[in-house]
Amino acid sequence: MTEQFRANTNENYFLKAEGLTMHFPAASDAFGRPTSWIHGADDVSFAVPKGKTLGVVGESGCGKSTVGKMLLNIYRPTGGRIFYEGRDITDLSPKERRPYVKKMQLVWQDPYSSLDPRLRAGDIIAEPIDNFRLAKNRAERAEKVERLMKMCGLYPEMALHYPHQFSGGQRQRICIARALATDPEFVVCDEAVSALDVSIQAQIINLLKDLQDELRLTYLFISHDLNIVHFISDEIIVMYLGQIVERGTMETVYRNRAHPYTRALFSATPAFTAAEKKNKQRILLEGDVPSPVDPPKGCRFRSRCPYADKRCGEEPQWSEVEENHFVKCHLFS
Amino acid sequence: MEEKNPLLQVVDLSVDFRLNRKTALHAVRNVSFDLYRGETLGIVGESGCGKSVTCMSILQLNPASRTRYPSGQILFEGRDLLHMKQKQLRPIRGNEIAMVFQEPMTAMNPLFTIGDQLMEALRVHNPRMEKAEAYERSLEAVRSVKIPNPERILKSYPFTLSGGMRQRVMIAMAMITRPKLLICDEPTTALDVTIQAQVLDLMNELKQTHGTSIIFITHDLGVISEMADRVLIMYGGRVCEEADVDELFTAPRHPYTQGLIDSHPSPDYEGERLKVIPGSVPTLRDMPAGCPFNNRCAYATDACRDVFPDFEEAAPSHVVACHNWRAAKTEGGKAE
Ligand SMILES: Nc1ncnc2c1ncn2[C@@H]1O[C@H](COP(=O)(O)OP(=O)(O)OP(=O)(O)O)[C@@H](O)[C@H]1O
Ligand SMILES: Nc1ncnc2c1ncn2[C@@H]1O[C@H](COP(=O)(O)OP(=O)(O)OP(=O)(O)O)[C@@H](O)[C@H]1O
Ligand code: SF4
Ligand SMILES: [Mg+2]
Ligand SMILES: [Mg+2]
Numbered sequence: 001m002t003e004q005f006r007a008n009t010n011e012n013y014f015l016k017a018e019g020l021t022m023h024f025p026a027a028s029d030a031f032g033r034p035t036s037w038i039h040g041a042d043d044v045s046f047a048v049p050k051g052k053t054l055g056v057v058g059e060s061g062c063g064k065s066t067v068g069k070m071l072l073n074i075y076r077p078t079g080g081r082i083f084y085e086g087r088d089i090t091d092l093s094p095k096e097r098r099p100y101v102k103k104m105q106l107v108w109q110d111p112y113s114s115l116d117p118r119l120r121a122g123d124i125i126a127e128p129i130d131n132f133r134l135a136k137n138r139a140e141r142a143e144k145v146e147r148l149m150k151m152c153g154l155y156p157e158m159a160l161h162y163p164h165q166f167s168g169g170q171r172q173r174i175c176i177a178r179a180l181a182t183d184p185e186f187v188v189c190d191e192a193v194s195a196l197d198v199s200i201q202a203q204i205i206n207l208l209k210d211l212q213d214e215l216r217l218t219y220l221f222i223s224h225d226l227n228i229v230h231f232i233s234d235e236i237i238v239m240y241l242g243q244i245v246e247r248g249t250m251e252t253v254y255r256n257r258a259h260p261y262t263r264a265l266f267s268a269t270p271a272f273t274a275a276e277k278k279n280k281q282r283i284l285l286e287g288d289v290p291s292p293v294d295p296p297k298g299c300r301f302r303s304r305c306p307y308a309d310k311r312c313g314e315e316p317q318w319s320e321v322e323e324n325h326f327v328k329c330h331l332f333s
Numbered sequence: 334m335e336e337k338n339p340l341l342q343v344v345d346l347s348v349d350f351r352l353n354r355k356t357a358l359h360a361v362r363n364v365s366f367d368l369y370r371g372e373t374l375g376i377v378g379e380s381g382c383g384k385s386v387t388c389m390s391i392l393q394l395n396p397a398s399r400t401r402y403p404s405g406q407i408l409f410e411g412r413d414l415l416h417m418k419q420k421q422l423r424p425i426r427g428n429e430i431a432m433v434f435q436e437p438m439t440a441m442n443p444l445f446t447i448g449d450q451l452m453e454a455l456r457v458h459n460p461r462m463e464k465a466e467a468y469e470r471s472l473e474a475v476r477s478v479k480i481p482n483p484e485r486i487l488k489s490y491p492f493t494l495s496g497g498m499r500q501r502v503m504i505a506m507a508m509i510t511r512p513k514l515l516i517c518d519e520p521t522t523a524l525d526v527t528i529q530a531q532v533l534d535l536m537n538e539l540k541q542t543h544g545t546s547i548i549f550i551t552h553d554l555g556v557i558s559e560m561a562d563r564v565l566i567m568y569g570g571r572v573c574e575e576a577d578v579d580e581l582f583t584a585p586r587h588p589y590t591q592g593l594i595d596s597h598p599s600p601d602y603e604g605e606r607l608k609v610i611p612g613s614v615p616t617l618r619d620m621p622a623g624c625p626f627n628n629r630c631a632y633a634t635d636a637c638r639d640v641f642p643d644f645e646e647a648a649p650s651h652v653v654a655c656h657n658w659r660a661a662k663t664e665g666g667k668a669e
Contacts (some may be wrong), residue, residue: 022647059525060496090610167613168380197379197614198552202596202607207608224526230609254600268553272599276580277558284534285527287481288495302545 002243013047014218015071019181020044021079021292022066024052026239026293037258038064044080046237046247050185051212053219054252055233055266059289062239064069068188071220072104073097084186095287102132105179107172109191115163121174128181151206151214162291167242169200175205180215188220193228205232226269230254238262241300242292248325258327294296299330307331338411339367340513341391346405346415348386348395357401359619360386362570362641368514373540373547375578376555377593379614383570384550389514390415390550391424396499402592409514428458431507433500440493447502447571448487450474451509458510463611474505478535497528500533508539516548521556527627527628554597560625566590569625570617571641576651586653588661589626624656633656 022041023035023080041063048054056064069075081090089100101119108114115124122145130132146156148297152173163171172192179187187206193201205228211217222267223229229236229250234255238246238261257263264283285304290296296303298313305312311330318331337634346466361383368374376384389395391407391414405416409430414422425427434440442450451471462470468487472607475483476500478618491499500520507515517536521529533556540547543664549560557564563577564581564588574587585591592610612629621628627637644652655661 008355059527158456169613197555198593199379199610200613201595202609202610205598206606206609209554226526227598228598229599230600264527264639268526269527270553270559272555272558272597273582276599282530282534284530288528291523 012049013083014052015051017071018045018078018082018083019080020067020070022063023078028096029223036294039063040075041070041077042051042242044237044239044244046235046244048218050218050236051216051264052234053212053221055229056220056222056239057206057224057229058239059234059265060224061289061292063292064239065190066242067239068106068190068220068222071186072106072188073101073244074106084247093132099246101257102182103184104183104186104188105184106188106190107175108189108190109194115171119162120159120327121149121161121166122161122162124174125159125187128178132182134182135242137223144181148180151180151211152201155280163187167200168196169203172204173207174202176204176211179209183215184217186218186220186234187220190222191224194223194225195206199265201228207290208232208318226266227272238265241289241295243300245301245323245329246272248322252322252325256322256325256333258321258325259329260305260331262327299328301329304333331332340370340404340410341368342408343367343387343391344406344408346387346407347391348383349401349403349404349407350395351399351401355514358568358616359620361390364567364572366572368546368548370513370546371540371544372562373549373560374548375557375564376548376567377552377557377564378550378567381614381617382567384567385518387567388432388518388548388550390430391417391516392430393417393422394432427454427512428510430514430516431510431512432516432518433503433507435522441499443491446488446490447475447494451487451506454506454509470509474509475502476509477539478502478505478604479531480505495528496659497524497639498529499530500524500532504535504539505534508543511543512545514546514548516550517552519552520545520549522551522553523590527558537628554593561580568592569615569620572627572654574651574653574655576648580648580651584648584651587626587645587655587656587662588630588632588652588657589602591661592629622653 009248020041021043023037024040026036043068046054058064066075070077084100102233108260125145125148126141129141129144135144145159149156154173193204194202221229227236233250235252237244239320240261246253246262257266258331267281267283271280287304290303299316303314316328317328317333318326318328321327321332323327342365343366346361346364349357350360351357352541364387378384383539386395402415405415406413448471451465451474453468455470471487472483475486480498480501519534525530539545552555561578564576565572568589574590585594589638595608598607610629613629623639624637624642634657642654642656646653647653647658
């Protein structure tokens with residue numbers, strides 16, 4: 001089933017990860033040889049079709065950002081492969097990689113620290129245009145910046161302003177405009193709205209959705225807000241301690257949560273309306289997430305799982321609970 | 334619960350911060366609310382709307398040299414805390430009123446073990462307490478917040494604990510003197526949802542067993558919906574709406590409250606786009622005259638740009654400060 005899980009990642013995929021693994025050295029001996037490893041990500045496999053959004057959820061430290069960074073070549077995976085429209089892009093030379101740097105961009109959490117305070121908004125957005133020589137002359141550059149700003153709901157006059165003159169939501173719009181300057185096809189949104197006020201988050205989510213429709217963008221959408229992930233994603237992966245524990249289309253996973261961790265995670269999200277509150281059955285998990293340094297053998301969720309038994313000392317295999325809905329748990333094998 | 338008098342009454346509180354000789358920031362304006370015994374009051378609002386400043390005022394924790402209180406009283410069992418001397422306030426702080434902050438590390442001393450800090454808190458409260466008794470009480474406090482292996486925790490230093498553990502220790506520390514009022518300023522914002530669920534569950538349990546009154550600050554409407562009995566919605570330093578929690582979510586009356594609730598993607602929401610509140614929160618310096626929400630509000634009229642609206646009763650124990658609340662209609666909630 002593991003093979004099937006890896007292979008059965010949607011034939012008409014656009015971007016595919018196969019067994020992606022990232023181990024960081026945690027401690028080393030006198031000769032600098034690592035003696036223990038942080039399991040940032042282990043055997044992560046998924047595929048995103050073009051123009052769709054793959055949501056990534058899971059608790060702090062479970063490896064969400066690590067997965068995003070491996071896709072963008074910020075981290076060099078210690079195992080596994082990445083395919084972009086069928087081409088293996090895992091080990092490209094810098095020259096071969098260049099077109100993919102253009103096509104794959106990142107929008108991340110902190111709209112405050114990710115903008116250089118000394119640059120004007122227009123120049124920030126134009127940075128990638130200059131790097132990749134995407135404009136023939138100053139007029140074309142200005143025109144591009146203006147188009148990007150309008151597209152992201154900013155007034156072109158604001159091009160001359162400095163970051164501190166913008167609100168948090170506007171700064172995040174600048175980050176998005178900058179990420180779009182190279183006409184990317186794939187964008188990793190890593191907690192892209194988490195730092196924003198509630199009333200501003202919805203604006204940015206709408207913007208991301210509109211841009212996706214307009215430009216046929218494919219997103220990897222990382223967030224700890226399950227309601228937002230549910231709203232924006234077509235497919236979802238649930239991660240725990242470096243591994244995917246459940247994967248499927250957003251609706252099947254939402255309706256038919258299989259893995260005990262997925263169930264607990266969704267049930268822990270505070271209910272919003274009175275109706276939701278009434279139907280809610282909270283599954284409280286004991287204890288904390290164990291350390292990712294040399295994680296426990298067997299099922300990694302074992303120490304907190306209400307259903308854990310003897311079998312769970314062995315690593316569970318993948319099971320397909322329904323079409324295209326996979327879960328890694330002994331309850332289903 | 335039978336008590337008729339509120340435990341805490343905040344009356345017409347306004348807070349200014351002096352920036353320099355000429356300018357002062359009006360951080361909080363005319364905030365009033367009552368809190369009864371055993372009740373949880375939630376305060377919601379966006380960053381900078383004055384939630385923390387309001388609560389810091391209760392214990393005079395705003396920086397004294399720069400803070401002025403142009404109006405207001407804060408009555409705790411009838412005593413006015415706002416005009417008390419620091420010396421009189423000291424025995425109340427941490428004993429009758431305790432606080433839990435968002436980032437527990439800042440409230441703990443990294444150089445002392447958890448046990449030392451808990452015992453110290455007890456002995457400040459009661460200097461004659463024996464060491465052995467303080468130890469027992471500390472152990473019990475840590476046990477009461479459901480931390481496994483409490484003996485070991487008492488011997489550990491704060492930085493060796495996970496975020497969820499630290500926050501539970503903070504709650505243990507705050508609850509150790511059995512305060513009548515617990516003020517929680519975003520106590521779970523830094524935590525993961527499954528850990529947050531543990532902490533919220535624990536707080537509700539403590540409230541039930543000890544009848545503690547709680548003020549709970551957050552910007553997460555979901556958390557408020559699960560924790561609070563009554564809710565105060567703040568915007569731009571002012572209260573714009575106050576109601577019982579279920580009433581607030583089913584029949585929000587203020588256009589801002591309605592916008593907040595509507596912009597939240599509930600799991601059964603089917604639309605393609607989210608409803609939004611246009612524009613962004615003005616800073617305190619460019620807060621518009623009249624109703625602070627008027628530059629983002631779909632119902633704004635001339636009156637809104639001139640005067641701040643009076644509170645009107647939209648339903649029993651449901652007040653709203655909006656000139657046009659009768660016209661305001663929510664789409665997500667069920668206001669008729
Ligand atoms: N550069 C690095 N060096 C060493 N360890 C790292 C590095 N980057 C990440 N890790 C570790 O890998 C694990 C996964 O981290 P990651 O940042 O991917 O988590 P995350 O799911 O994004 O968490 P969060 O929700 O807190 O952002 C963590 O234990 C983290 O400490
Ligand atoms: N010590 C201070 N000196 C000057 N201004 C202050 C001070 N403390 C708070 N303020 C200002 O008062 C206003 C209200 O701040 P407050 O901390 O109460 O906001 P909040 O509602 O708690 O926001 P958040 O959700 O970000 O914590 C803000 O504009 C803030 O910048
Ligand atoms: S008072 Fe006016 S501006 Fe303020 S919320 Fe009501 S209608 Fe809108
Ligand atoms: Mg991350
Ligand atoms: Mg605050």
